Amino acid sequence: MKNEVQGQRVIEFDQCSVDGNVIPFVESLHPADASTRNNQLGSQPGLILDVGCGDLPRGNVNVDRFVKRSIHRSSDLNPKKIPNFILADSRYLPFRNACFRKVVSYQTIEHVPTPELMLYEMVRVSTRRVLVVCPHRLKFNIHALGYKGHINKFGNQWFKKMFEMLHCRLIRNDVRSGLLGIPEDIVVKAEKL
Numbered sequence: 001m002k003n004e005v006q007g008q009r010v011i012e013f014d015q016c017s018v019d020g021n022v023i024p025f026v027e028s029l030h031p032a033d034a035s036t037r038n039n040q041l042g043s044q045p046g047l048i049l050d051v052g053c054g055d056l057p058r059g060n061v062n063v064d065r066f067v068k069r070s071i072h073r074s075s076d077l078n079p080k081k082i083p084n085f086i087l088a089d090s091r092y093l094p095f096r097n098a099c100f101r102k103v104v105s106y107q108t109i110e111h112v113p114t115p116e117l118m119l120y121e122m123v124r125v126s127t128r129r130v131l132v133v134c135p136h137r138l139k140f141n142i143h144a145l146g147y148k149g150h151i152n153k154f155g156n157q158w159f160k161k162m163f164e165m166l167h168c169r170l171i172r173n174d175v176r177s178g179l180l181g182i183p184e185d186i187v188v189k190a191e192k193l
Contacts, residue, residue, distance in 0.1 A: 046101025051090045051122055052108025057082045059104060065089050091117040098127040106133045110150045116162060123166045123192065130168065132159065132188045154186055163190040 050059030055077055061084045067077045079085040088094050090105070091114055103126040105118075112118045122130045134154055156173050163170055168190035178184040 046127075047099065048102045048104065049093075049095075049100040049125060051093070051103060051105040051118070052111070053082060053085070054107075055082070056106070057085075058106065059102075060084060061086065061100070063088050063090065063093065091121060093121045093125050095125045097124055100125050101127050102129050102131070104131040107135070109134045110152045110154065113151060115152050115154075119162050120166060123163075123168060123190075126192060128192055129171075130163075130190050130192075132186075134186055135184070156186060156188075159186065159188040159190075163188070166190075167193050169193055 047061060048059040050057050050062045053059065053062035053064050055075075062082050063086045064077060064079075064082075065088065067079055067087060069076050079087065086094070090108065090112055103122045105122065109115045109118055109132055119130075119132070122132075135150065156175065159173060160170060169192075170188065170190050172187060172189040174187045175183045176185045176187060
C-alpha cells in the first residue's frame with residue numbers, strides 16, 4: 001500500500017511485502033536526490049538508506065520498525081514528516097541486493113535482538129559502504145542502569161569480527177569519548193570487498 005501525504009511517499013511494509021511495492025518505489029528515486037543531513041560517508045551521488053531512522057532521518061530512504069511510542073522511543077514517530085519512509089524490520093530489509101550506495105544506522109543496533117542479522121542485511125543491500133554508530137559497552141554499563149531498551153553491548157572487536165565474516169574491510173573503527181574520557185560511542189565504517 002502506497003500513500004501520498006504532503007508530497008511524501010509512505011510505504012507500509014506489511015502491504016508491500018505481499019504485493020511488491022517497495023522495489024519499484026526505490027527504483028523510482030533518482031540518484032540526484034541523494035542529499036542527507038549528516039553525510040559521514042562522503043559526497044558520492046546515490047541512494048542512502050538510514051536503518052532505524054527515528055525522527056532524525058539521514059537517508060533519502062528511511063526505515064524504522066516502530067512508529068508508536070515504545071521502550072525505544074519516548075514519543076510517536078510521524079512517518080509523514082520523514083522523506084521516503086518505510087515501516088520495516090532492520091533484520092529483514094525489503095530491498096534487492098546492492099540497491100543502496102550507502103547504508104547508515106545511528107543508535108539502533110543496540111536495540112535489536114539479533115544484531116548479526118541486522119548487519120548482514122545492511123551489507124546485503126549496500127553496493128559499497130556501511131556506517132554504524134552505537135553506544136560503547138562501557139557507556140551502556142554506566143549510563144543505562146535501569147533502561148531496558150538497550151539489549152546489546154558492543155566493543156570494537158565485535159564489529160571487527162562481524163565485518164570480516166561479512167567480507168568487508170574496516171575503514172574506521174573508533175571510540176568517541178565524552179566527559180572524563182569515558183567511552184561514549186563506537187563509530188564503525190566498513191566497505192564491501
